[in-house]
Amino acid sequence: MTAWIACDWGTSNLRLWALDADGRVLAERTSDKGMGRLAPDGYEPALLDLATQFLPADVCPFTVPVPVIVCGMAGARQGWREAPYLPVPCVPSGAGAVRVATRDPRLEVHILPGLSQTDPADVMRGEETQIAGLLHGDPGFDGVLCLPGTHSKWVRAAGGRVLHFGTVMTGELFALLSEHSVLRHTVGGGEDPAAFDAAVTAALADPAGWMTRLFPLRAEALLGDLSPATAGARLSGGLIGAELAAMRATWQGQQVALIGADRLSDLYARALTGQGVPVTRHDARALTLAGLKAAHAALGKVAA
């Protein structure tokens, strides 16, 4: 029987898990009703679309609502309801959750806050729950987390707390350059690990020169026979290398917990281990669920 529901509500997708009182996953559901497609009054129906089968069938005066713990963009200002950011340093689990009123009395929705930082200004929303999942499972963690993506996050954590973080728009820059700039004619899919490694090395050796290494991809394709795969590997290696150069003070001499099991994270693992950095790999989905469980426990919603 469903004791509570965990929700990861991002910009593009909604993912929920129905859990029993012992924290076992009974079912997992996803839909494409992400924040980007919803007005505020669309969230409750989108949630019910996936959750109805896990709620009591009948509503009576004694119906006990099912707790729903939500992380992610549903808590943005333009989301379901704003869950204000929690400033770092802080423990990223459960504190600051916002209760959202619902028309359906079977729901008791709590949205978790994101994290904010003043200097330099930065924010995250969703990733804090993955971080909470990792810190909950490894309370003695003292090191750096890297969450590669459209907006990569680099996080310094110790003692169960997030101390400091930084966002780098590497994935968005790659998408803009490879799909919308003059390089779109030149950059394609495929793999070229040697070209990737060389580009990472060049970016780390001469981070100031990053801008001079973009247009030559186009020129070399015009003048010679640069393959789309090699051009793509050079572009991604150059950008990931530039990201590593920018974040060097954060990772140097640290262990890095890399959250992500996809091809992008493989590239980060390759680049970091190439710099002699010890890397551990973690599954983002599993950590999100672990973080939602930690928040559920912290909110006092543990089963009696």
Added chain:
Amino acid sequence: MTAWIACDWGTSNLRLWALDADGRVLAERTSDKGMGRLAPDGYEPALLDLATQFLPADVCPFTVPVPVIVCGMAGARQGWREAPYLPVPCVPSGAGAVRVATRDPRLEVHILPGLSQTDPADVMRGEETQIAGLLHGDPGFDGVLCLPGTHSKWVRAAGGRVLHFGTVMTGELFALLSEHSVLRHTVGGGEDPAAFDAAVTAALADPAGWMTRLFPLRAEALLGDLSPATAGARLSGGLIGAELAAMRATWQGQQVALIGADRLSDLYARALTGQGVPVTRHDARALTLAGLKAAHAALGKVAA
């Protein structure tokens, strides 16, 4: 009476000048029939649209065709007819022009080549004519030219020759980030010279950190009250500063001839003079015409 026609045929626009035998401009015409809108068989009609009134009204067996000297993207592979790149180092005027056959016997069209470089791979098409214009007017020039734009060009020239050049996609990066990235919500028009100067200084002081200074613009707007004008000034200052950092070996200790009279070039002049670099300003349109005149002369088409 029109002795020849000079054409600057870019991606977006076509500009032509009718000149007399003494090189005086009789008329100037523009249209939006740039390379981006034309198939190969569309060039001659587009040229005739603007040029007909400067050509002999009647065609007879003794009609002498009017030379038309074209620079720019009309000579690209996907243009009217490819005018292969001239490799540097070279004198950028007239050599390598390609004769294009026309249906109209009143036209004698020559397309000027762009310039190419092998290491690092680079190309230009159109800018070489502005450079030729400057070098023709100042044969003793020994220094650096900077042509800011979507793809900024930095050129080392001496002895009337282009020795080396580099392309930096600064303008395209600014457009992508300010119009298509998450920063589009944050970055707007308007001026903030102090924020621009500070961003240039920060970029030059810490070029490796450029990537870390993008997302904080968004975060500061979310958390505080960063104005769109200040965010825009920081973004453009950060990118131009990063460009200067990347090209430092090219401009340091040199005089820089800045080609461009628009607001963008004002920003480059401000950034360069802030670094103690002596800057001279030059009008791009006037230099293009001067370069086309130099090419016309070199092609042996000077008036008898």
